[in-house]
Amino acid sequence: MLGLRLNQRQGWKPRLKGGHAVTLRRCRHCGLTYPDPLPIPGSIEDHYAVSPETYWTEDYFSVSDDYLREELCCTQRLLAEQLDAFASPLKALDIGAAIGKGMRAMAMAGFDVWGLEPSPTFRQKAIERLAIPADRLQLAAVEDACWPANHFDYITFGAVLEHLYDPALCLERALHWLKPGGVIHAEVPSSDYLLHRLLNGYYRLLGTSFVANLSPMHSPYHLYEFTPQSFTALGHKLGFVLELHSWHPASGRFVPRAIYPLLYRWMKATNSGMQLTVWLRKPRL
Numbered sequence: 568m569l570g571l572r573l574n575q576r577q578g579w580k581p582r583l584k585g586g587h588a589v590t591l592r593r594c595r596h597c598g599l600t601y602p603d604p605l606p607i608p609g610s611i612e613d614h615y616a617v618s619p620e621t622y623w624t625e626d627y628f629s630v631s632d633d634y635l636r637e638e639l640c641c642t643q644r645l646l647a648e649q650l651d652a653f654a655s656p657l658k659a660l661d662i663g664a665a666i667g668k669g670m671r672a673m674a675m676a677g678f679d680v681w682g683l684e685p686s687p688t689f690r691q692k693a694i695e696r697l698a699i700p701a702d703r704l705q706l707a708a709v710e711d712a713c714w715p716a717n718h719f720d721y722i723t724f725g726a727v728l729e730h731l732y733d734p735a736l737c738l739e740r741a742l743h744w745l746k747p748g749g750v751i752h753a754e755v756p757s758s759d760y761l762l763h764r765l766l767n768g769y770y771r772l773l774g775t776s777f778v779a780n781l782s783p784m785h786s787p788y789h790l791y792e793f794t795p796q797s798f799t800a801l802g803h804k805l806g807f808v809l810e811l812h813s814w815h816p817a818s819g820r821f822v823p824r825a826i827y828p829l830l831y832r833w834m835k836a837t838n839s840g841m842q843l844t845v846w847l848r849k850p851r852l
Contacts, residue, residue, distance in 0.1 A: 569593045569600060570767065570778030575785050581770065581777040591780055593758065598794035600758045602783040605790065607732060630697065635672040638752060638844070642721055643676070645750050645810060645846055649720050655679070657720035660744065662709050662737075663727035667693030670704070678721065681705070683712050709737045714744040724753040729789045738847075739805050748851040750810065754844050756781075758792040761830065761839035762817055798845050810848040814840035 571588040573581060589602045649657055656679040661669045664682030666689055673680045682699070684690040685708040693699040705712060709731070722741045728734040741751055758780075766779035782789045795812045802809055816834040834840045 569780065570770070570776050572602065572778060572781055572783060576782075577770075577777055577779070579769075580773075582773070582775055587784065588777075589783055591778055594797075597796040597800040598758045599797045600780050600792035602781060602790060605732065606783050630668050630671060632675075634668060636676075639672060639676045641811070642750055642752055642846065645848070646720055646748075649746075649748060658718065659721040659723070660714070660719045660741075662722060662724050662741065663730070664693060664699075664704055665689050665725075667697040667699035667704065669723060669725055670699055671697050673721075673723075681719075683707055683709055709740060712740075716743055717746045718744050720746055720749045722749070722751045724751070726754050728753050728755050728793070729791045730787075732790065734791060735801055735805070738801065738807075742805060742807060742849055745849045747849055749849050751807070751847040751849070752845070753847070754842055756789055756792045757814060757840060757843040758794045758797075759839050760792070760817070760841050761834050761837070762822065762841070764839070793843055793845075795843070795845065798847060802847065807847045807849055809845060811846040813844050814838045815842040815844065816840040 569591040572591050573584055573588050574586045575584060577584060589604070589606055591600060592603050593600045646657060656677055659673050659678035659680045661673065661680065661682040664670050664684045665686075667682065670680045670682045670693070680703065682693075682704040684693065684704055684706060687706060690704055690706050693704055694701050709727075710733070722745055724737075724741075728737070731737050738751070745751060760780075763779045770777045770779070780792055795809060798809045798812075801807075814834070816831045817840065822830055
């Protein structure tokens with residue numbers, strides 16, 4: 568048992584907060600962090616059938632020309648063999664496309680792009696604000712979507728796997744749609760995030776069993792945190808290879824400005840940043 572997580576933000580004095588708590592556990596073998604039991608809403612609309620403006624801050628809706636450039640350049644290097652082998656553009660699928668920023672970036676990078684988005688309000692915003700073609704953005708969850716086998720060269724989950732109730736099943740479905748030699752990209756919260764570990768130590772000093780990991784019962788509804796070992800272990804079962812991984816430290820808005828540069832350097836040196844990015848390869852036949 569890792570500790571308890573309230574169904575709201577806990578702040579500096581969690582014992583003064585009311586509400587329900589769920590137990591969080593961390594796998595001793597692969598470091599996967601998850602709630603037990605897993606809280607499941609009556610429907611996905613309970614979480615995501617909301618106005619995009621209430622889910623994201625206003626600055627999220629502006630799309631710079633270099634959005635996802637680094638990630639897409641890395642992906643194109645990994646797919647260099649496919650680029651050389653086929654004259655037509657590489658086919659890409661954005662799972663959890665939200666308001667379409669990733670689809671727009673991939674199209675600008677030369678991919679033939681499709682998307683999945685389970686939230687009708689997010690999908691509509693993508694069509695209206697970013698001019699994503701409606702026939703390219705399917706209103707569906709990955710668990711319910713249907714694509715031909717060996718169809719896509721590249722599939723991205725972005726910041727998606729941590730929200731899914733069965734990420735292993737969803738990765739298995741994506742692998743079925745992926746061509747041999749293709750790549751899956753995912754950005755997920757890290758189980759080894761330094762600030763969570765520091766906060767957990769603080770909560771222990773207060774004499775509580777609360778922890779800062781995850782947010783299974785309140786926005787943004789994170790159900791899992793991962794390590795590279797989490798993907799390596801799952802790859803042995805599903806038949807993919809962890810090709811590449813990296814960490815990204817936290818945004819400066821999460822910590823006092825005076826100590827952020829020191830924490831930033833420490834997180835980079837110890838691979839204890841907030842976000843883990845992975846590229847998973849489907850073996851060639």
